[in-house]
Amino acid sequence: MLAVEVEHIKKHYGEVRALDGVDLSIPLGGVYGLLGPNGAGKTTLVRILATLLKPTSGRARVLGVDVTEDPGAIRRRIGLAGQSAAVDELLTGRENLEMVGRLYGFDRVEALRRADDVLERIDLAEAANRTVKTYSGGMRRRLDLAASLVGHPELLIMDEPTTGLDPRSRQDLWDLIEELVEEGTTLLLTTQYLEEADRLARQLVVIDNGKVISRGTPNQLKAQLGGDVLELHLEDMGKIRLVLEQLEGLGSSPASVNDETGLISLTVGEDTGAVVEALRRLDQAAVKLRDLSLRKPTLDDVFLTLTGHAAEVSEPEPATGRRRRRKAKSGDRP
Amino acid sequence: MTAHAAIDPLRTRPEGVAGMVADIITVAKRNIIRVFRTPELLVFSTIQPIMFVLLFNYVFGGAIPIPGVEYINFLIPGIIIQTATFGASNTAIGLTEDLQAGIVDRFRSLPMARSAVLAGRVLADTLRNLWVILLSVGIGYLIGFRFQAGFVSAVLAILIATLFAFAMSWVFAAMGLLTKTPEAAQAAVFVPIFPFTFASSAFVPTETMPGWLQAFAENQPVTAAINAMRYLVLGESEFLNLNSGQVVEALAWSLLIFGVFFYVAVRLYRRSSE
Ligand SMILES: Nc1ncnc2c1ncn2[C@@H]1O[C@H](COP(=O)(O)OP(=O)(O)OP(=O)(O)O)[C@@H](O)[C@H]1O
Numbered sequence: 253m254l255a256v257e258v259e260h261i262k263k264h265y266g267e268v269r270a271l272d273g274v275d276l277s278i279p280l281g282g283v284y285g286l287l288g289p290n291g292a293g294k295t296t297l298v299r300i301l302a303t304l305l306k307p308t309s310g311r312a313r314v315l316g317v318d319v320t321e322d323p324g325a326i327r328r329r330i331g332l333a334g335q336s337a338a339v340d341e342l343l344t345g346r347e348n349l350e351m352v353g354r355l356y357g358f359d360r361v362e363a364l365r366r367a368d369d370v371l372e373r374i375d376l377a378e379a380a381n382r383t384v385k386t387y388s389g390g391m392r393r394r395l396d397l398a399a400s401l402v403g404h405p406e407l408l409i410m411d412e413p414t415t416g417l418d419p420r421s422r423q424d425l426w427d428l429i430e431e432l433v434e435e436g437t438t439l440l441l442t443t444q445y446l447e448e449a450d451r452l453a454r455q456l457v458v459i460d461n462g463k464v465i466s467r468g469t470p471n472q473l474k475a476q477l478g479g480d481v482l483e484l485h486l487e488d489m490g491k492i493r494l495v496l497e498q499l500e501g502l503g504s505s506p507a508s509v510n511d512e513t514g515l516i517s518l519t520v521g522e523d524t525g526a527v528v529e530a531l532r533r534l535d536q537a538a539v540k541l542r543d544l545s546l547r548k549p550t551l552d553d554v555f556l557t558l559t560g561h562a563a564e565v566s567e568p569e570p571a572t573g574r575r576r577r578r579k580a581k582s583g584d585r586p
Numbered sequence: 587m588t589a590h591a592a593i594d595p596l597r598t599r600p601e602g603v604a605g606m607v608a609d610i611i612t613v614a615k616r617n618i619i620r621v622f623r624t625p626e627l628l629v630f631s632t633i634q635p636i637m638f639v640l641l642f643n644y645v646f647g648g649a650i651p652i653p654g655v656e657y658i659n660f661l662i663p664g665i666i667i668q669t670a671t672f673g674a675s676n677t678a679i680g681l682t683e684d685l686q687a688g689i690v691d692r693f694r695s696l697p698m699a700r701s702a703v704l705a706g707r708v709l710a711d712t713l714r715n716l717w718v719i720l721l722s723v724g725i726g727y728l729i730g731f732r733f734q735a736g737f738v739s740a741v742l743a744i745l746i747a748t749l750f751a752f753a754m755s756w757v758f759a760a761m762g763l764l765t766k767t768p769e770a771a772q773a774a775v776f777v778p779i780f781p782f783t784f785a786s787s788a789f790v791p792t793e794t795m796p797g798w799l800q801a802f803a804e805n806q807p808v809t810a811a812i813n814a815m816r817y818l819v820l821g822e823s824e825f826l827n828l829n830s831g832q833v834v835e836a837l838a839w840s841l842l843i844f845g846v847f848f849y850v851a852v853r854l855y856r857r858s859s860e
């Protein structure tokens with residue numbers, strides 16, 4: 253049996269193709285990562301698998317059960333932590349989890365026992381008897397996650413679980429995820445962070461515009477990307493052309509320029525020599541740098557490399573109201 | 587399901603109707619806790635009937651002489667059905683809040699009876715409405731209201747009002763599922779509330795209205811519920827045209843409204859996953 257089997261699934265909202273023919277098979281055990289920018293279709297896929305949404309066409313089986321045939325059987329065996337925390341503000345953390353336990357079918361005593369267990373586990377025991385209204389954003393997300401654990405699911409689906417968590421909570425969550433995997437839970441998690449996928453997932457699939465654009469292990473993906481990126485911010489934007497000439501032949505692919513910000517990126521991989529050489533050449537050409545950084549490849553780079561179109565290419569779909577992260581992100585760079 | 591028992595023997599909830607009832611109670615309990623933790627809602631839904639009873643009694647009481655009937659005895663059934671209709675509109679607002687907060691998604695992802703999300707909400711709102719009905723009766727008692735037709739009729743009067751509130755909650759459940767956001771629901775609920783509660787026999791006998799309005803006022807469910815309650819409060823009355831047939835009429839309206847809007851609400855709820 254596979255944890256998830258998706259065959260050519262489509263979900264259309266009128267003209268919008270949220271999912272446009274996705275195939276996926278996720279084995280039992282371990283973490284499976286679903287990567288994609290805003291509007292890629294991650295949440296849509298997650299909602300279909302969690303039986304919240306019916307696909308327009310195609311087939312999806314979760315733990316061997318077809319999502320349209322017996323959603324109840326699936327719900328008994330999965331846990332879902334959605335993209336926004338679905339917890340009741342006016343109940344305490346413990347009351348929230350007790351309610352979820354009751355709705356999973358446990359009696360009061362068992363529901364409370366599980367609520368306390370999970371609260372302990374997710375480090376909310378101290379806040380258990382406070383109303384959620386008094387929780388911070390991160391605490392709410394953790395409580396939402398706790399709710400998805402109450403049923404001891406075989407498959408846990410998490411939609412961007414670490415968005416909005418501080419670094420420590422994120423680390424704690426990663427540890428928890430690893431613990432769960434050790435106990436035999438299968439995890440499907442969506443994320444926008446390559447780093448997170450890299451750290452947790454055994455297998456990744458990258459989607460964009462409702463289509464799978466790449467899949468493989470994190471290492472395979474990173475190999476496709478070519479590794480670390482050298483980023484240059486020039487003092488004098490007029491010298492961009494000169495710099496691009498100077499950098500010719502360095503890195504694993506030609507340097508690229510972000511039109512909006514003027515940032516020049518060069519994928520250098522593990523080759524530190526290329527960094528030294530690039531700086532030497534710029535120094536010789538008397539190019540002044542305002543800023544320079546060597547960073548890990550981001551999802552932006554994945555898209556640059558995988559889709560071949562640059563980050564700021566505008567999208568050919570005006571009426572759908574889609575917001576593109578790539579565009580937004582390049583915009584908020586200084 | 588045997589497979590399910592094998593997966594987790596600790597899940598003791600029974601299958602079928604008993605399980606559904608258990609889920610409805612769980613959801614209703616959550617909604618009732620919410621009422622108690624929303625002091626504004628509690629205070630306003632308490633003040634509103636007090637204010638209405640006092641205002642209408644002392645403002646209109648002198649202006650509208652009804653031969654042989656104390657105005658307060660005429661008024662209380664009207665106030666109660668009106669307040670119950672207003673109260674039922676909270677079903678729309680509560681439901682949209684849950685939709686927006688993702689609570690409904692949480693429920694949908696759980697192996698619970700689907701109908702419990704709506705039914706648990708309606709049950710809680712009906713109980714809150716029952717409380718307001720009893721409160722209105724209590725306030726009325728302080729300023730001279732009395733049931734004229736005996737204990738059994740009094741209990742039946744309360745039941746008729748509660749059943750009507752229950753049926754109206756299903757109307758507003760459907761409205762909530764259509765409007766989707768609390769803001770939209772807040773505005774939309776007044777569209778049916780105002781004409782139905784004011785163009786009714788709630789505050790003045792319908793005979794005083796112009797012909798076209800009278801035709802509407804006399805043949806709509808709010809008036810039917812008010813008249814039935816009035817009959818159960820006052821007993822038979824030639825002048826006010828009250829008779830036992832109106833109890834049957836009110837029951838029929840409530841069941842019809844419940845039947846239609848239960849169906850509509852459940853359909854809308856199902857459709858929201860497509
Ligand atoms: N109910 C809906 N009606 C119309 N379009 C929708 C609806 N839900 C989603 N979409 C569209 O489907 C596309 C995919 O959305 P989805 O929420 O799955 O993206 P996502 O990958 O989860 O994005 P994010 O990272 O922002 O959460 C988007 O273009 C979105 O606008």
Ligand SMILES: [Mg+2]
Pocket residue numbers: 294295296335411
């Ligand atoms: Mg999403």
